[in-house]
Amino acid sequence: MTQKKLNIRTGDTVKVISGNYSGATGQVLRTILTKGLVVVQDVNMRKHHQRPTSSSQGEIKEGGILTYEAPIQVSNVMLICPHCDEPTRTTRRHDLDGTIERICKRCDNPVPTVG
Numbered sequence: 001m002t003q004k005k006l007n008i009r010t011g012d013t014v015k016v017i018s019g020n021y022s023g024a025t026g027q028v029l030r031t032i033l034t035k036g037l038v039v040v041q042d043v044n045m046r047k048h049h050q051r052p053t054s055s056s057q058g059e060i061k062e063g064g065i066l067t068y069e070a071p072i073q074v075s076n077v078m079l080i081c082p083h084c085d086e087p088t089r090t091t092r093r094h095d096l097d098g099t100i101e102r103i104c105k106r107c108d109n110p111v112p113t114v115g
């Protein structure tokens with residue numbers, strides 16, 4: 001089985017290019033490779049209403065509204081190059097020591113992978 005590879009990695013800054021959050025930028029918190037989804041900070045926020053509950057042991061959980069980021073399609077975001085500060089596409093290039101670098105198609109600089 002071949003694993004799909006995304007050109008977006010955790011820690012990247014991306015720009016949302018379609019959907020309700022079009023134009024928003026944020027940091028990638030998580031990627032879900034198998035589904036082609038990414039979780040971007042402050043993008044696609046969902047609210048979850050939690051009811052106060054008490055268990056039989058007498059524990060009481062506080063209720064409230066939790067907000068969390070729901071995943072979005074990776075095709076709806078573009079990587080922002082840290083060098084030219086623009087949404088860009090990347091190509092892959094094998095470095096001399098064999099590591100794969102992502103290269104910005106605009107400025108031809110390697111895009112560092114965070115984490």
Ligand SMILES: [Zn+2]
Binds near residue numbers: 082085
């Ligand atoms: Zn660039």
